[in-house]
Amino acid sequence: MTHLRAQLRALAGVPDLRRIVIWIGDDDPPALEADTVLRVPPGPAGLRLAAARNAGAAAAGEARLLIFLDADCVPGPDLVPRYRAAAGRHPEAVLCGPVTYLAEGVSASDPADLVALTSPHPARPMPAGGAERTASADEYSLFWSLSFALTPETWRRTGGFDEAYEGYGGEDTDFAFRLRAREVPLVWTGGAHAYHQYHPTSSPPWQHLDDILRNGALFAGRWGEWPMTGWLTAFEQGGAVTRDADGWRRTPAAADRPVRP
Known part of the structure; x- marks a missing residue:
């Protein structure tokens, strides 16, 4: 909650901006300084992140630009203007800014103070300053949903996130693979910095083992390859999963691992 409130404060003074929060918890959302707050309850298999993003886009109505930002990310002072400027040059594209x-x-209390800490994650290519670069076909797998933007017209062309x-x-x-299949450009957008606020994590994420196996199998059935192979390999090294002709699956040794936090 502290992370989300920091994000909302950072966006409070941005002109011509509607702040929409999609709450995905079991409980009702608290009072928030946002223009719209909607709740998407969990499904039988857990949090419905895909459904939440789709709900946010639907709630935006006739907005000129959709900007998606995870709750634990604070926008840099130039994130919104950079996405807006890039969308003017690439209205047909999905725009992805760098993440630190x-x-x-x-502390993320003042986004202006974060500029000096800017150090984008090296896993993705990022143009400097106000430049943009269209991703190559093999870079679509580097798409991260924690910060991206696109026009409503492009959103409709993507079909949104798969709620399965x-x-x-x-x-x-x-x-991202759907973008590539539909020939929707992915554009790395320099200067649209987001700052991911610290919270404890585990690597690999043992609490999400069953989610990763289930969603990975769904993905593989559609695209012919498994995602998240780095984590699956780490699970395998930990004795929790094994790989056979049908893909990855749990081993008996994984029985004592937590399924959820």
């Missing part, structure tokens, strides 16, 4: 992962103890994915993992890579 903040260290433990770093529930729980953790896979829905964003599926979305």
Whole structure:
């Protein structure tokens, strides 16, 4: 909740912006300084992240630009204007800005103070400053849903996120592969910085083991390959999963691993 409130404060002074929060918890959302707050309840298999993003896009109505930002991300002071400017040049594209992962103890109370800490994650190519670059076909797998933007027309062309994915993992890579299949350009957008606020994580994410296996199998059935192979390999090294001709599956040794936090 602290992360979300920091994000909303950072966006409070941005002109011509509607702040829409999609609450995906079991409980009702608290009072928030947002223009619209909607609740998407969990499904039988866990949190419905794909459904939440679709609900946010639907709630935006006739907006000129849709900007998606995960609750734990604070926008840099130039994120909104950079996405808006890039959308003017690439209205047919999905735009992805760089993301900096903040260290433990770093306050995000003032986004202007974060500029000096800018250090985009090296896993993705990022143009400097105000430049943009269209992704190559093999870079679509680097799409991250925690910060991206697109016009409503382009959103309709993508078909949105597949709500068959529930729980953790896979829905964003599926979305990216759909972009590639439909020849929707993916554009790396320099200067549209987001800052991911610190929270404890585990690597690999043992609490999401079953989600990753279920969603990974769904993805593989559609695209002919498994996503999240780095984590699956780590699970295998930990004795929790094995791979056979049908893909990855749990082993008896995984029985004592937690399914959810």
